[in-house]
Amino acid sequence: MGRNIKTCLIIGAGAAGMMAAYAAASKGVSVTILEKNEKAGKKLFITGKGRCNVTNDCEPETFFENVISNPKFLYSAFYTFDNFAVMNLMEENGCKLKTERGNRVFPVSDHSSDIIKVLLELLKKHGVKILYHTTVKTLHLKENEINHEMITDGVILSDGKVIKADYVVLATGGNSYPLTGSTGDGYHMAEETGHRIQEIKPALVPFLMKEEWCMSLQGLALKNVTLTMKDRGKTIYHEFGEMLFTHFGISGPLVLSASSLYVKKNYGKEVSLFLDLKPALTEEQLDKRLLRDFEENKNRQFKNALDGLFPSRLIPVMVELSGILAEKPVHEITREERKKFVSLIKNLPMTVTGVRDFKEAIITQGGVSVKDINPSTMESKKVKALYFAGEIMDVDALTGGFNLQIAWSSGFLAGSSIAQATEYEE
DSSP, rough: OOOOOOOOEEEEEEEHHHHHHHHHHTTTTTTEEOOSSSSSHHHHGGGGGTTOOEEEOOOOHHHHHHHHEEEGGHHHHHHHOOOHHHHHHHTTOOEEEEEOOOEEEEEEEEHHHHHHHHHHHHHHTTEEEOOOOOHHHHHHHHEEEEOOOOOEEEEEEEOEEEEEEEEEEEOOSSSSSSGGGEEEHHHHHHTTTTEEEEEEEEEEEOEEEHHHHHHHTTTTTEEEEEEEEEEEEEEEEEEEEEEEEESSSEEEEHHHHHHHHHHHHHHTEEEEEEEESOOOOOHHHHHHHHHHHHHHHHTTGGGGGGGGTSSGHHHHHHHHTTTTTTTGGGGGGGGHHHHHHHHHSSSSSEEEEEEGGGGGGGEEEEEOOOBBBOTOOOBBBSSBTTEEEGBBBOEEOOOHHHHHHHHHHHHHHHHHHHHHHHHOOO
16 A cells, blocks of 8 residues: 655745755655745845855854743754754755854855755755745634544635645744735734734844934944943843944844843833943053043044044044033043043943834744744644744744744754654554
């Protein structure tokens, strides 16, 4: 007798969906991906500014340290298919990779399309069908007559058509960058079938700031600065890197990472930020540097003696915040005024009032509660034969390739678990 080939529907042709399809199909499952867009990997295409930060070339501990929500839930997924497995898969299939600052891994070509190409070729090789322009409205469930548990047996499309399958994977993404198709559809499907949804919030997203001077510096980028975020005096983020002033506040790599911690713990509240503009110098060293600069410019006005310290656009802001009169001759500046100015340079205070919305968020925080998902298989605990992968779940991480790694690992585990389940049923 021939083997009864099991069928699987995957909703969403993003990173997690394509990886789940590859993992299941490469082990003999008949897989069809349902994608509402006209092509696969739309969000993947724009990640890393179109360069695609595939993963992070780090040790496991570092990966888990960078996961903000539910790192322990991801142990099985990560150890089943880790960052090195991802890198091997890409390189073995013709996409050469390189490692940059912060162990971020990119295609040598700097084109995200090369990653998508590898995945699509793998799917084609293993007979995966992709139905584009296909919107799923809801999951199709049936009840097990013996123990009355709910089982998924397919989906209902937006046009009312029912497509049956033995397994379904929800890999619809989150609610961020809705133009790529991430519009939260999966949350509704999961909720309708009894899954709890943790509140969704935009994450890895720019900050809104209280201070008007932040907005006046729109377009100014600062490199080699340290950003510290505090809540009621307690440090909740402290990192070195670069940032950007915008028409609404601040953005850039330092800010995006800080925002995920802010959204997790302080969403919608005001918190304090402190910017160290000269992190390479101690206050004592900076004071000596100021003394030297002031000595060289002793007959100039204060506002004209700071060219060597700051970008020109930042000078008027620093002068105003210092409380020292802009026209004051440098030789008249007191020791106390200088010390206060040193402190300002090392601890420039700002106030976060909130974050931008989902349109500008790289990822979504929140989603399907991990308490309703089996971490060893990614199968739902509420509905049999239903699996989850990627950003739809309440898991997220900081920038650096960690979020894509979550998608690869959870997608691979979901697809592999389906393939394994079919073997047990033979």
